[in-house]
Amino acid sequence: MAVCIPTLTSAILRSVKLKTSFCNRLTDLYPKFYVTNTMNSQSTTVEKSSCVFCNIVNKLENTEILYEDDDVCVFRDIKPASDYHILTVPKRHIEDAKSLQPADKELVEKMLSIAKEMLQKNNLSLDDARYGYHWPPFRSVRHLHLHTIAPQSKMGLIGRMIFKENSYWFVSPEYVASRL
Missing domain, CATH: 3.30.428.10 (HIT-like)
Incomplete structure (x- = not known):
């Protein structure tokens, strides 16, 4: 089942410069919300929620x-x-x-x-x-x-x-x- 959490856009990720470790922790907390933020690329992918x-x-x-x-x-x-x-x-x-x-x-x-x-x-x-x-x-x-x-x-x-x-x-x- 997908977890419904607030929207995070790649612009927000860039503006606060989230560390990869934080993104990994976020993925652990919300397994249906995947965030990648590496040195070479920054992107946000949100899987469909039940909401x-x-x-x-x-x-x-x-x-x-x-x-x-x-x-x-x-x-x-x-x-x-x-x-x-x-x-x-x-x-x-x-x-x-x-x-x-x-x-x-x-x-x-x-x-x-x-x-x-x-x-x-x-x-x-x-x-x-x-x-x-x-x-x-x-x-x-x-x-x-x-x-x-x-x-x-x-x-x-x-x-x-x-x-x-x-x-x-x-x-x-x-x-x-x-x-x-």
Whole structure:
């Protein structure tokens, strides 16, 4: 089984000049994450994980990335509940909204901010959008992800149930932030 750990790029490896012994230790700790950093070449190879969102973040899946920075990645939901349905995920593996720590409050706020920017970039109304996290155990992927759905007025009956605002299974970003 693959281990899901934060993304390390070759640029990061070069910038911190990791020693080969450290890379060997990392390989011992995370056998499904292989790092090579020799005097002649520097490269990073990440084997597929059991977490599909970690695979997307690490570009191991054929998924169009709509936005990416050092902390988060945005891509389309494979089962859209409306015309525009995106997922904003942290690059660092966090299992779900219940697993968040107080130190993650800034990340949660950033995820919502980026989701709203994506709506504006696509000329969609912020007022006719639904944002939220599925609350455990009601989640399909065990990697924190913020759903952004617009226009919510075009959501079908099933979508309205799955993404029902302030329900036991789908909670707002504000609720998640208030728990941190």
